[in-house]
Amino acid sequence: MNLGHYVFIDSTPVFPGAGLILCTSSPHHIGKVLKLKRSSDYDDFLSKADYPVGKVDKYRVCILYAGTLSGNASDLKPIQTILDDMADWYLENKIKRTPHGFKHLLRTLFS
Helix, strand or coil: CCCCCEEEECCCCCCCCCCEEEECCCCCEEEEEEECCCHHHHHHHHHHCCCCEEEEHHHCEEEEEEEECCCCHHHCCCHHHHHHHHHHHHHHHHHHCCHHHHHHHHHHHHC
């Protein structure tokens, strides 16, 4: 099985929508997907964040850094670059490629 550079790990049914993005190459960075309901919450969160955050602005999705599975994160690209890559990947592979799945996620999170 050939995995891409990132994979999505969905924790459903434990906590719907609380997914993780895992980098498949060492040191296996982990990003936590956070979806905010209102634009005001999203803007407020970003204005107060004093740490790197990957963003998918149109959909109010943030990717928060959650560590690595192995290795030292300081040896590679800056964390902001990694989170931006994860946000781009999430947009292309989870939102645009499976819009019905993303709409289901929104109904699950905010119903």
